[in-house]
Amino acid sequence: MFIFLLAFISLGFFLLSSFFSFILQIHHDCRKSSTSTHGPPSYPILGCLISFYKNRRRLLDWYTDLLSKSPTQTIEVRRLGARRTLVTANPANVEYVLRTNFNNFPKGKPFTEILGDLLGFGIFNVDGELWATQRKLASHEFSTKSLREFLVKVLEDEVDHRLVPLLEEAAESGKILDLQEILRRFAFDTICKVSLGTDPCCLDLSRPEPPPLVKAFDRASEISAMRSMAPVFLVWKIKRALNIGSEKKLKEALSVVHGSVAEIIRNKKRILEEDQENMYKCDGDLLSRLLLAGHDEEVVRDMVISFIMAGRDTTSSAMTWLFWLLSKYPAQKQLILNEVNSALDNGEKPLDFETLKDMRFLKACLCESMRLYPPVAWDSKHALADDTLPDGTSVRKGDRVTFFPYGMGRMEELWGKDRFEFKPDRWFDGINGSGELKLVSPYKFPVFQAGPRVCLGKEMAFIQMKYVVATILRRFEFSPVCENQPAFVPLLTGHMVGGFNVMVRKNSGGCGEPMVGT
Numbered sequence: 001m002f003i004f005l006l007a008f009i010s011l012g013f014f015l016l017s018s019f020f021s022f023i024l025q026i027h028h029d030c031r032k033s034s035t036s037t038h039g040p041p042s043y044p045i046l047g048c049l050i051s052f053y054k055n056r057r058r059l060l061d062w063y064t065d066l067l068s069k070s071p072t073q074t075i076e077v078r079r080l081g082a083r084r085t086l087v088t089a090n091p092a093n094v095e096y097v098l099r100t101n102f103n104n105f106p107k108g109k110p111f112t113e114i115l116g117d118l119l120g121f122g123i124f125n126v127d128g129e130l131w132a133t134q135r136k137l138a139s140h141e142f143s144t145k146s147l148r149e150f151l152v153k154v155l156e157d158e159v160d161h162r163l164v165p166l167l168e169e170a171a172e173s174g175k176i177l178d179l180q181e182i183l184r185r186f187a188f189d190t191i192c193k194v195s196l197g198t199d200p201c202c203l204d205l206s207r208p209e210p211p212p213l214v215k216a217f218d219r220a221s222e223i224s225a226m227r228s229m230a231p232v233f234l235v236w237k238i239k240r241a242l243n244i245g246s247e248k249k250l251k252e253a254l255s256v257v258h259g260s261v262a263e264i265i266r267n268k269k270r271i272l273e274e275d276q277e278n279m280y281k282c283d284g285d286l287l288s289r290l291l292l293a294g295h296d297e298e299v300v301r302d303m304v305i306s307f308i309m310a311g312r313d314t315t316s317s318a319m320t321w322l323f324w325l326l327s328k329y330p331a332q333k334q335l336i337l338n339e340v341n342s343a344l345d346n347g348e349k350p351l352d353f354e355t356l357k358d359m360r361f362l363k364a365c366l367c368e369s370m371r372l373y374p375p376v377a378w379d380s381k382h383a384l385a386d387d388t389l390p391d392g393t394s395v396r397k398g399d400r401v402t403f404f405p406y407g408m409g410r411m412e413e414l415w416g417k418d419r420f421e422f423k424p425d426r427w428f429d430g431i432n433g434s435g436e437l438k439l440v441s442p443y444k445f446p447v448f449q450a451g452p453r454v455c456l457g458k459e460m461a462f463i464q465m466k467y468v469v470a471t472i473l474r475r476f477e478f479s480p481v482c483e484n485q486p487a488f489v490p491l492l493t494g495h496m497v498g499g500f501n502v503m504v505r506k507n508s509g510g511c512g513e514p515m516v517g518t
């Protein structure tokens with residue numbers, strides 16, 4: 001009883017302070033520029049809590065609707081217990097925040113606090129010198145040819161020995177598969193092999209349930225994501241302080257995640273120390289490279305956890321939505337198959353790194369899928385000092401500035417009246433995949449971020465997705481069990497609600513020959 005009384009008193013003090021804070025904001029707003037900032041209706045103390053609650057099941061489309069009505073494609077959102085938030089779908093603003101005035105818009109403590117328990121001081125959750133040091137280190141490792149070749153070898157092994165047999169068994173038995181779950185397991189296996197040099201065997205469906213690390217990672221990611229979407233931030237902070245509810249579950253999951261990764265690191269370190277002869281001839285996983293560079297175990301742990309999070313659900317989400325779209329657009333699927341068969345000379349050539357790079361139409365399809373269903377629907381920075389965005393919107397110190405890839409992909413001003421259609425041709429100068437790929441501004445299509453923090457694994461992600469899509473489409477066809485439009489939910493990455501349940505059939509086009517990488 002005492003604990004709940006304390007929480008109630010804390011909430012009372014907080015609401016009172018919020019009221020005075022709101023009065024001060026009103027006074028400050030009187031001195032703002034004349035530029036109007038559109039957004040949901042806001043009220044003293046409550047902010048937009050009423051509108052937020054009414055639209056809680058369609059937040060992405062709600063924000064998109066508001067942005068499309070704003071002359072600047074920027075809106076202002078006030079939430080109870082949170083700093084003023086500016087949400088923008090304006091490419092000029094995105095470029096200003098991500099590149100032009102990069103130093104004034106770090107991740108910021110409010111953001112790093114949300115993911116801090118999971119990511120620690122990993123590269124995706126830090127700013128300043130700590131970020132710059134890790135960025136330099138990771139940039140060097142991601143640019144090596146040996147890591148790219150290692151990725152292709154991992155993909156070849158995982159696809160040929162696990163993914164394809166699993167799909168063949170489903171085709172023969174007539175069993176319904178959740179393709180989203182299969183791709184998530186595949187991606188987890190792949191990223192663990194590339195990042196940690198360990199195999200969690202997630203695609204082994206004979207196991208009664210996923211390994212503990214996978215289940216714990218899922219739970220930790222989901223609860224961390226829900227923190228950012230909470231209408232009142234104080235709630236999860238109180239729950240964490242009292243170690244109750246979802247925050248207690250998060251703490252338990254993090255214990256498994258951090259403990260499992262720490263054990264893997266210790267085992268890897270021991271193996272490297274015992275293998276003195278080949279100790280400095282690393283051509284394998286990222287963990288070995290980081291340890292051989294002499295970095296502290298805790299820093300390495302946080303970095304590889306960040307890589308796992310970034311490389312797992314992002315690629316599986318993008319592929320899930322592409323396969324769903326291709327089930328609705330068979331003509332585009334056939335164009336992909338034509339390109340793949342031509343690139344492989346009908347099976348005479350290997351599916352290697354260079355061959356995958358040349359598959360331009362497949363890349364355009366992936367970009368078009370991610371335009372409509374970006375793996376990361378939104379991302380935020382926090383202003384260090386007062387500023388003004390290119391569209392005239394005033395930014396105050398401490399404000400949260402959110403750029404919104406999901407909404408940007410649905411702006412008529414950016415993509416035209418056919419913005420809701422799946423049209424890979426929009427990425428080419430010609431039609432049906434002819435001509436060269438257009439150089440689309442990353443600030444118009446910030447799916448991989450842009451500027452100094454642009455995703456280091458962008459090209460590796462495309463290679464992985466191309467390899468999987470090209471292999472699967474040549475061998476199998478998928479028929480969705482449900483014909484309804486699936487719902488898109490933004491946790492840390494975008495998910496298809498209820499999974500993507502499909503019937504699997506072997507491709508009758510005679511293009512099912514094994515493809516061997518090099």
